[in-house]
Amino acid sequence: MGKMQKKEFIIRGFTQEVIMGKNKYVFWGLVITTLISALDANIMQTASPTIVKQLGGMQLFAWIFVVYMLASTVTVPLYGKLSDMYGRKKLLIIAVGIFTLGSILCGMANSMVTLVIYRGIQGLGAGGMIPLSMIIVGDLFTIEKRGKIQAVFSSIWALSSIVGPVLGSFFVEALTWRWIFFINIPIGIATVLCLIPYKEQVQFKKTYIDYKGFFLFGIAITLLLLATNVSNPLWYAAAGLVVLLIFILVERRESYPFLPVSLFKNKGIFRTNLFMLVYCVSFFGTSNFIPLFLQEGNNMSIYKSGLILLSIAVGWMFGSTPAGNWIIRFGYKKLFIIGSFITVFSGLALYIFVQDISYASLFMILTVQGFSFGLLFAVGTIASQEFADADIKGISTSLQMFLRNIGTSIGVTIMGVLINQAANVVIGMQNVFLFALIFSIITVILSFLIPAKTPAAQAI
Structure with missing residues (x-):
C-alpha cells in the first residue's frame, strides 16, 4: 500500500470513527428525549390530584391531560413534514426547547387555567420529540440496528410506567409538585447538548407548506379527539367529520398538499398504516386497564398491579430487538402475519381465562403479547421509512x-365505556378483551395485504 493510499485509508477510518462517536452522543440524546416524554406522561397521573387540590378548578382536571394529548397528537404530521424540508436536528432541538419552556411555565402556574394553557405549550413540543427521534434513528442506523434501538426506547416507556408514579409521589410528598416540571429543565439542556455534534447527511428539499391544509386537518382531528373525551361526543364527532371532508376536498385541488398524494398511492405505506391503525384500536390499549382490573377485581396492591406491565416490556424487548434482521431474512409480510396471529392467540387466552387467571399466568400471556407488540411496532416503523x-x-x-x-x-x-357499563370490573375486562380480539382478527386479514419487500429490495 502506497503512502497516499495508506494516508487516505487512515483518514477515512478516522472519519468513520468520529461519526460513530458522534452518533453515540446523538443516540443518548434520543434516549433522554424518550425518557422525559415517558416520565412526563406517567408522573402526571400521580401528581395531578395534588395539583388540583392546591390550585383549585376541579372542573378543569381532565383538561390537564386532554389539551396535552390534543397538542401533541395534531402536530405530529407537521413536524414530520417540516423535518423533510429543514432537517431533523433543528426541528428536534426546537421541539425540546418548546417542551422545556412549557415545563418551566407549568412549574410556575398559579391557577388551573394557566396550567392548562401551559400544558398545551408542553404538548406542542412533545408532538415532535418521539417522531423526530424515530426519524433520526431511521437516518442514522441500518435496518438491523433499528430494531434493537427501538427495543431500548420501548423499555424506557415500560419502565417509566412503573418508575413515573413512584417519582411523582416523591416529588409531591418530599418536595413540591412543581418539581415534576422543573426536572425537565436539566434533562432538556442535556438533550440539546447531545444533539449538537450530530451532522445530518440527508439532503433536504425545501418546498411549499400547505398551512391551510394543516389547519383544516388539525381542527378536524382536534374535534374527533375531543369526541372521545367529552360527555356529549356526537356533535364533536359530526363537526370533525364535516371539517375532515372539507380538508379532503380542499387538498384535492392543492398542488402541494399537506399530506402528499404519494403517501396514499404507495401500497406499502398505505397498507402498513391501515394495519397499525386497526392494531392500536385492538389490544394495545388494554394495558391501561389491566392494573385497574387487578386492583379492583383481585384486591391487589398498586405496586404489584403496576409490576405486571413489566411483562409487556420484557416481551417487547425480545420482539423488537431482532426485528431488523428478521425483515432482511423473511420480509415484512411474513412478520406482520406472524405478529398478528400471536396477538390473536394471546388475546384469545386473555378472553377465555380472565375470570380465573393467576398472576403468573397473566404475566406469561402478557409477555407473549408484548413480544408481538415489539415485533409489529418495530417492523411497522421500519416499513414506514423503507417504503x-x-x-x-x-x-x-x-x-x-x-x-x-x-x-x-x-x-x-371504547374500552373505558365497556368497563363503565359492565356489572363489575371482571366482566368489563372480559368485554374489553372480546372487543380487542375482534379487531385483532381484522389485523390478521390486513397483514396478508402488506407487500413482502420494498420496491428497491424487489429490484435487487
Missing part, C-alpha cells in the same frame, strides 16, 4: 405514529 422515498421519509414516519395515537385513543375510549 417511503427519501424526501417524504419524515412525514411517512410521523404519519404512522400519528395514526397509532389515533387508534389507541379510539380503542381506549
Whole structure:
C-alpha cells in the first residue's frame, strides 16, 4: 500500500470513527428525549390530584391531560413534514426547547387555567420529540440496528410506567409538585447538548407548506379527539367529520398538499398504516386497564398491579430487538402475519381465562403479547421509512405514529365505556378483551395485504 493510499485509508477510518462517536452522543440524546416524554406522561397521573387540590378548578382536571394529548397528537404530521424540508436536528432541538419552556411555565402556574394553557405549550413540543427521534434513528442506523434501538426506547416507556408514579409521589410528598416540571429543565439542556455534534447527511428539499391544509386537518382531528373525551361526543364527532371532508376536498385541488398524494398511492405505506391503525384500536390499549382490573377485581396492591406491565416490556424487548434482521431474512409480510396471529392467540387466552387467571399466568400471556407488540411496532416503523422515498421519509414516519395515537385513543375510549357499563370490573375486562380480539382478527386479514419487500429490495 502506497503512502497516499495508506494516508487516505487512515483518514477515512478516522472519519468513520468520529461519526460513530458522534452518533453515540446523538443516540443518548434520543434516549433522554424518550425518557422525559415517558416520565412526563406517567408522573402526571400521580401528581395531578395534588395539583388540583392546591390550585383549585376541579372542573378543569381532565383538561390537564386532554389539551396535552390534543397538542401533541395534531402536530405530529407537521413536524414530520417540516423535518423533510429543514432537517431533523433543528426541528428536534426546537421541539425540546418548546417542551422545556412549557415545563418551566407549568412549574410556575398559579391557577388551573394557566396550567392548562401551559400544558398545551408542553404538548406542542412533545408532538415532535418521539417522531423526530424515530426519524433520526431511521437516518442514522441500518435496518438491523433499528430494531434493537427501538427495543431500548420501548423499555424506557415500560419502565417509566412503573418508575413515573413512584417519582411523582416523591416529588409531591418530599418536595413540591412543581418539581415534576422543573426536572425537565436539566434533562432538556442535556438533550440539546447531545444533539449538537450530530451532522445530518440527508439532503433536504425545501418546498411549499400547505398551512391551510394543516389547519383544516388539525381542527378536524382536534374535534374527533375531543369526541372521545367529552360527555356529549356526537356533535364533536359530526363537526370533525364535516371539517375532515372539507380538508379532503380542499387538498384535492392543492398542488402541494399537506399530506402528499404519494403517501396514499404507495401500497406499502398505505397498507402498513391501515394495519397499525386497526392494531392500536385492538389490544394495545388494554394495558391501561389491566392494573385497574387487578386492583379492583383481585384486591391487589398498586405496586404489584403496576409490576405486571413489566411483562409487556420484557416481551417487547425480545420482539423488537431482532426485528431488523428478521425483515432482511423473511420480509415484512411474513412478520406482520406472524405478529398478528400471536396477538390473536394471546388475546384469545386473555378472553377465555380472565375470570380465573393467576398472576403468573397473566404475566406469561402478557409477555407473549408484548413480544408481538415489539415485533409489529418495530417492523411497522421500519416499513414506514423503507417504503417511503427519501424526501417524504419524515412525514411517512410521523404519519404512522400519528395514526397509532389515533387508534389507541379510539380503542381506549371504547374500552373505558365497556368497563363503565359492565356489572363489575371482571366482566368489563372480559368485554374489553372480546372487543380487542375482534379487531385483532381484522389485523390478521390486513397483514396478508402488506407487500413482502420494498420496491428497491424487489429490484435487487
